[in-house]
Amino acid sequence: MSWMDAQSYCREHFTDLAIPRNLSENEKIRAVIPAGGYVSMGLFRITWKWSGGPMYVFRSWMFAEPDGGVQKCAAAKFDQSGNWGDWPCDVKKSFVCHHDSVPFTKQVVKVKLVGNSALDLNDPAVLENLQEELKQKIREQGVDAEIRLSWKKQVDGKIFYKEKEEDQK
Template identity: 35%
Template sequence: MDRYTTLMTLLSFGCISGSQFPLRQYHYVNMALSWSEAQLYCREKYTDLATFDSLDDLNRLKADFSYSWAWFGLHDDPAAWETSMGNKSNSWRWSATGQTSTTGYQSWDRANPDYLDAKETCVTIIGEGLWNDLTCNASHTFLCFNDQNKKNYIFINQTMSWSSAQQYCRKNYKDLAMIENQEENTEAQNTKPSNYKVWIGLYQEPWTWSDGSKSSFRNWDPSSLNNYGGNQHCGTENSENVWGDEDCSVKRAFICHQVSKRKTTLRMKFSSDADLTDPKVNAQILQQVDFCDSFNHFFIVYFGVTFISVLLFKFSLSFK
């Protein structure tokens, strides 16, 4: 075995997988508070209301659930989508850019958007150029657009779900219609038959984590996710680890998480006959180091003095 290969072997076997050191420790707090009160408590005593990345995270939670449901960190801020074209993570976005509105223009019908039954996250344009949120799997005709010097809208007289319409527009044009001012909204309205309800490219992805995490993991109980009464905007979890939505002012127990702030720095020096200027060699060394350091997990690297002497490698490690 050459010295370079041995170096890689030592680095590989010296790493303890970060998965053995969970990023978060979960704490069930048997105290009845509103969601916002629970958030403050968790941020004072721990790190934040609980974020979950996987079923493994849920299974590591040990709790007696004295209350049938407990708050955790998922919430849906209605101020981000109910009355304005905001710029928060759960605000309305345009399919063509994946970004929130740059102009703030909106043309909502009265009482819309309302996120009815926690299902309406895609948008149609209806009579008089007004917008209405609907369930994305409904079938409607739609508007595509091209964007060269000016947006050009194209009416497609086929009924599809929002996502199928999006795929069609991206394949044949630019995307589903993007509307950023009154002139464009009038042109879009005039492009479709007057009595048709058609998809445009506006959509939203509800629910964000209290700690700002980007975790896409969800474990909703479909029967418990319903935005009953139009005011259920905070996430709860039961003893079976399934989730529902609830009025954020209700008093419930809650789940916090703690993230360790301890940092470990590894310094090492080595000498080798391998050509460390070789990009291939360099990349493989960095790959091994990155493996140990990924996701800021604690890691340990151990090199035996005897092996180092025999293999003519010299390592100096210090942790601080």
């Protein structure tokens, strides 16, 4: 799947894309991937952070990676090294999900954005910024628990869509 599709799948059925926090966890992921295979992982670039929210501490980048450009998602090359590279988010790769055993509450909320904007609301960077703003609003309401937000894709693969005139009545 593409990185976004894999992330949506993992968030719907588990917790999120795999997030290795150390060499041992990186090796556990490597053990379930066919030799030489690439696997999408929960690391993406706005400021290279894990999809679950925190900045990353453990690093296992290939030489000269991340090299920037339009490549905003990470995948690991689990050949001999298991090191990571940055990749375009729409490239389809294998993926591994992780599951947190900590109980959590799941709540579905429909979001309607009003106004005219040239922003692509399905752009990963825009979606991440919207999530951060929503988290801040939730915290301002007095919620002090860990907050994880994810987007639900429509049948056409998009998260946001423009309402038609008859939908607004």
